[in-house]
Amino acid sequence: MPPPSRAYVFGRPDEATHPDSMRATLAEFLSTFIFVFVGEGSILALDKMYPEEARYYRAMRASSLVTMALAHGLGLFAAISACINISGGHVNPAITLGALVGGRISLIRALYYWVAQLLGAIVASLLLRVVTGGMRPVGFYLASGVGELHGLLLEIILTFALVYVFYSTAVDPRRGSLGILAPLAIGLMLAANILIGGPFDGASMNPARAFGPALVGWRWRHHWIYWLGPLIGGGLAGLTYEFLMVPVEVPHHTHTPLAPEDY
Template sequence: MPPRRYAFGRAEEATHPDSMRATLAEFVSTLIFVFAGEGSILALDKMYRDTSTGAPPSGLVVIALAHALALFSAVSASINISGGHLNPAVTFAALVGGRISLLRAFYYWVAQLLGAIVASLLLRLVTAGMRPVGFFVASGVGEFHGLMLEIVMTFGLVYTVYAVAIDPKRGSLGTIAPLAIGFIVGANILVGGPFDGASMNPARAFGPALVGWRWKNHWIYWVGPFLGGGLAALIYEFMVIPTEVPHHTHAPLAPEDY
């Protein structure tokens, strides 16, 4: 396989319009995703706050569907501009695979975290002060189990991203990449939601945690996704992508002549 394009990034890339557009796309799309995802949880809490039984089991389906639809829309809106990461773990996986420069990855991480924070602040404003719930390990579930869940679920997410959005031989699968990515996140929420909330995304966990000031078990929502995403990238890059296929970048890179 041709050598990966591991690079820090040229100084010109820091201010190039392509970098700015991609960073803005990550910020706005992450904001859209987190607003709808976290908002669905607050909406259920509002609807069932005054009941003794709490939200029904069908609420999990509602939350999974909200995340899947929001992610589908947000990835669709940004995939042709930034690659549609919306997730520091996906960006980390692209960095591990040599698909983006370290400088571009840093820009994406900042944009994703800021997008999640602004989305959480907007939710607190429009819901008349309701604190974002964020993520935490459920009662009776250990942190180790939550960590393993995040590793496995994020592995599945990033492996899917590689298969439908990054693999040079993805062919027509590229047209359904946003749908497939939204589906795997929704499916994982149905599995992991009752145990640890099923984040798979450090930005998705960080924004509500900061605004709602809820930090219980927060570290697993960083360590788990980065481990799972990095492992998926290594396996797909070096064991799945055929060696004769030229290496292409995932996120649009700035022109060579700037």
């Protein structure tokens, strides 16, 4: 769970081997596995149902787009709900970066999360290839007529919105009972973003979600966009919320203040 106040630290000496770190890392691995398995699996399911249609034109159909958005949104909602009390519910290297630049997670814990998230995405993609009879994971790609710069900017904006919602509902120390709704709010934001960006660049917003299918399916064209865009957007969201929305903490004084002098 994120610390109650901002702190930029490498990590405690025992954090690398502490049981809490191991549990949190395992939780991130399993939840990322769940999310990628459901998200990428929904795309392969559409491939199985409509094998005669070109993938690009199928993605432009409203029904297919809503199906993918709903699967990703519900999958992320469930994945975050499963690990938010253990690891903070990141399930995304961009969210972890946002928490790191905001001083809400140590560098050691961030490194552990990144490794776990990438491995979870890879294992999910491998198992999808097995259970679907060898279907190659699709991953992400730019639609026809969408330039690299446009795709990069879209990923930055979409990820900024996603991480901003995460920060406000799951990290903000003033969130109170709103934290109960964090998984739902984040899942809905992801689904909404897919409805916007899906026809243009797939709307990844998550380097792990892009990396696992790209590695297993060996599809690397424009892959750098799905790393650089989300990491920039996530980092900007963390800095924006932490330094503009979270009030500066004023230290509490324990001494009795001096009485004002009479003039």
